[in-house]
Amino acid sequence: MESPSLDRVNLEINDGEFVLIVGASGSGKSTLLFALNGILQHEIGGRIKGHIEVNGKNPTEKEVFEMATTISIVMQDPEVQLTQMTVFDEVVFGPENLLRPKEEIILAAESALKFVGLYEKKDCIVNELSGGQKQRLAIAAALAMNTEIIAMDEPTAHLDPKGTNEVFQVIKKLKELKKTIILVEHKVDNVIELLDEDDRVVVLDNGKIVLNGRPREIFAKHGRVMMDEFGLALPQIVELALRLGITPVPLHIGEVDCSKFDINAIASNRSSKNNIPIITVKDLEFSYGNGNVLNGVNFTIPQGLTTVIVGQNGSGKSTLLQNIIGLLKPTKGKILFNGVELSSLDKKSVFRDIGYVFQYPEHQFVTKTVKDEIEYGLKIRNLDKSIIESKSKEFLEMFGLEKTEDRHPLTLSMGEKRRLSFATMLILEPKVLIMDEPVIGQDRRRTQYLIKLIDKLKSQGITIIIATHDMNFLAQCADNVIVINEGKVIFQGDVVELFNEKRILTTAGLDDPPVHKLATKLGCPEIITIEQFCTCLAKQVVT
Amino acid sequence: MKLKFQYRPGNSLFHKMDPSIKFIWMVIIVLLLFIMTDPFSVLGLLLLQILMGKIGAKMGLSEMARALVIIAPAALTVSLLNIFVIGDLLYGAAMGLRMLAVVIPGVIFSKTTDPRRLTFSLVQVLKFPYMFGFMINTAYRFVPIFEDELNSITNAHIVRGVDMELKGIRGRFKKLQITVEPLLIGVIRRSQLTSMAVQNRAFGAYPNRTYTYVTKATKWDKIFLAAWIIAFFIYAFTLGTPSQLLSTFMPWAK
The missing domain is CATH 3.40.50.300 (P-loop containing nucleotide triphosphate hydrolases)
Incomplete structure (x- = not known):
């Protein structure tokens, strides 16, 4: 028998909570999201054992459109989830399907577009937007549905650094709205900046929830296991602290106590002199x-x-x-x-x-x-x-x-x-x-x-x-x-x-x-990787 | 990718006209051309179209000439074939001119019709099912994406050396087969994801929907259309004759 995509998953998410889900490719992250809005059960043909309840609704029993008023999902690929010609049409598409009154739809759409910074582009053709703008548009479309929960499945995977930053700025604003947000994301260096002490990190491995707790607890206590056993990337500052044995483990640069580092060594410049x-x-x-x-x-x-x-x-x-x-x-x-x-x-x-x-x-x-x-x-x-x-x-x-x-x-x-x-x-x-x-x-x-x-x-x-x-x-x-x-x-x-x-x-x-930002702060702008950072410190310890 | 005769925003009379009305007008022109068998009438209609393009759609003469040049070789071939096969110079000339005359309304339509407004108009004015409009929208979004994907597959195959190996008719067939396979897989994968995405936005929740964008035919649109319908019937029953209709479809029966 085939092993299940999700295996004995027990998870409770509170109203207004921000939950980051991480896991290697194929660990069941997307499957979990699509089980929450019923797409997995009704569209993909997934079989479910156990019970799911989302804001009082059971997605296995309810129709997908009924769940669409409770949870909105922003998908990974911006190209597959936008189907309308113009930006405005895309945002009103969902509420129009739900037969909401015209005036209400227009107000919700305009407000959602202003929220993601795309109001000026409301008459633009979707095909002409950049990747980052398309994902912001997908978030606006989710917002216009006025659901209690917004789930995002690696929304920045296809984006360049500029587009990624744009999307994270919007997620930060969403968080301030106190919406319930479930975010699946590989780019932990970006997401760590958003996390507060009372947010939650859930780690999936082979369909099982293997870790579930507050960000500091998960990254600082279990960071090593996440890297070595589950093959996951950690925020660079966390990885560095764990490798150097620095405690307490800082989660991002803002938390780094610079006096704990004293590096003077210069990393070797990888570029050789080959000019042929x-x-x-x-x-x-x-x-x-x-x-x-x-x-x-x-x-x-x-x-x-x-x-x-x-x-x-x-x-x-x-x-x-x-x-x-x-x-x-x-x-x-x-x-x-x-x-x-x-x-x-x-x-x-x-x-x-x-x-x-x-x-x-x-x-x-x-x-x-x-x-x-x-x-x-x-x-x-x-x-x-x-x-x-x-x-x-x-x-x-x-x-x-x-x-x-x-x-x-x-x-x-x-x-x-x-x-x-x-x-x-x-x-x-x-x-x-x-x-x-x-x-x-x-x-x-x-x-x-x-x-x-x-x-x-x-x-x-x-x-x-x-x-x-x-x-x-x-x-x-x-x-x-x-x-x-x-x-x-x-x-x-x-x-x-x-x-x-x-x-x-x-x-x-x-x-x-x-x-590199940390190394620059410490006066060593030549260091660009964790390996170089650790090597330099090791050299200093030896000398 | 920019197409030669794609929509260009503007404020001409044709830009303001409801797309469905324009669409029906185009159909009337085609029907008129069907029953016109003398080259002078066809030429007259062609000149009228050009005048309408110039005044009503604010199009340049050179722009319309470019469209005519594209179709000219085919029109000439059709003319010559008819002249030599049927042996009727005037009929042959009419056939060639018909092809030219049908192009101008097409260009006016495509240059002055916002695809978005067309979709809404087809659904709201002509009462096409919303699913039809949704399909047009999706195609408009996805055709450039599939075009890029096809390009990428073709390039990847060139790098693999497919062009070196697969030559001749059998080679071409095989090449088509290995190109279509990954393309189809891509299409199916995207369609599934898109289907998931629109369901997540309650698509198909109810048989009807709210329209925030409303388009309808104006009084002037209706007058314009009525005038052309009347013109059609006048031509068909007075200037033209049922025998002309017959000769259009069965020229050998003359």
Whole structure:
């Protein structure tokens, strides 16, 4: 029998309470939320044992629309939950379905839009909003329903730092309204700033509630277990305190007693002096037909290092990557690969030398079994059968996919799909590997796996190019950073330099990680990761 | 992505007109063109449309010319085919002109009709079921998303080397198959999530709903439509004849 998605869950949430739910991917967080409004029982076909009561209503017995007057859910992906053409239509959609009077609906909608800061955009087309604005709109739509409870399922997972901050500002205001809020969120560094002593943190693991208590108790007492056993990310300041044995454990920078730290050591700058460019971009311009997406872009990608391209959603990162691999043709300017103009090279050799892992791995799959998928690139290059066999065996094992070799790639789990997409690219032994947003929606374990993989590839001399807006990930793996804003490169250099350039960070809507903020406060702005922080302190203890 | 003839806000007479009225007007023009078999009448109607586009919709002549240029090769082909197959020069010319004449009201409609108002008008004025309007809204939201997804899949396959391997008709068929699979999975996944999202907003709770946005046909809209309906019947029963109708659908019976 299949193991249940939720297993003997007992949970009581009080009126006006703020509850943060954390858990690794697949731990049952979303399932729990959708059981509360009856979607799980009525729409997904989930079977429930036990009893749920939400403000006196049983979602298993009530119709979904009846629950919709009690609990509103804001979903993870902004694109799937907004169905109307304009911002105003989206907010009034719910109350219109409930046959509320027109005047009442208009008042509620206007007030909700003002609350999330979108009133000025009420006549705008939804498709033209940024990711952060779309999620704020989804919150406004939930507010206009005037429900007692608002539940949010990772509302910032797809957003860049600017959009994430916008949404958290709105959640902070919601909290002040004393609404009952249930928030599922991976970005604990942002959410920790919102938590008060009497809020609650619930930890789910394999469908079970394994921890349930006040934020300080959960993070300070059980932080280690959360990291090591449940594979969860902790707020950076908490993780740092736990690793250094500092008590009482501060939850955020505001609580840090700086006198407890005395660090003078300088973290080694990860950027090596390798200046041999493998890719050179000169005066690149690109347009889809209505205005330039890329405008006079110049930079070099050093060989054998990890270059991370950062910028807000829509800044031109993916367009730039697609120009680099030749999927798009520059409108102006040129791209040199190993000194040779990319446009003059044979596509077959370009795709062998430059691998590309797309944001959604399933887009890359072209065969019916995992084994065929891994072998595909070698087969179309007419390699010897025995070589193909031995290499595919090696890569199936290397990426832990040997037990799934006969399965259809589209039936794999998200983690397996991601590993398969890496395997299909790496088996061709590329000189450069491009990754487009590889950590969106990934939990701590998967992100750590990716960081290790990147280090391994780098040690093999592979040049890595990553597009991301995850600042912690950037701090952990980048040797070289390119910041792109409105189609222009506004910075190229090492990560430390970027994190200390407040002006660039503000312009590009980026934010440095809390550990760097703390290190800067302590006079060591060279430190950007928890590992560096701990190492520096350890060195000092030794000396 | 911006389409060539998509809606552009403005304050012309056609902008102010109720979309359903405009839609019916378009249908009347098409019907009129169906029963017009002499090129002079069709040319007259085409010129009238251009005049209406210029004055009523405040469109530039060059803008309308661009639309005509796009359809011109097809119109010419239809004309020549009719001239050579049926051997009737005037009838052939009328056929080609019909194609040109049907384009102008289409362009006027698309350039002056706010898709949002169209949806509400279809539901409130023409009494289409709300589900129909909801589907138009959803399509308007999701088509660009699916377009991006299709683009991403195609690019991912190019990088994998699919273009190198799959050539010829069988190759193209296979390529279509492997593109459709992940796209369909994406469509199904999104549809399920969207269905969950709208249920969460009480969609379908009651057979009817409140409308905060109300649109209706004005007195002038109705007069405009009535004038065209009258014009249609006058042409059909006086200037045109039932035999012209017959010749439209069965030209060989002449």
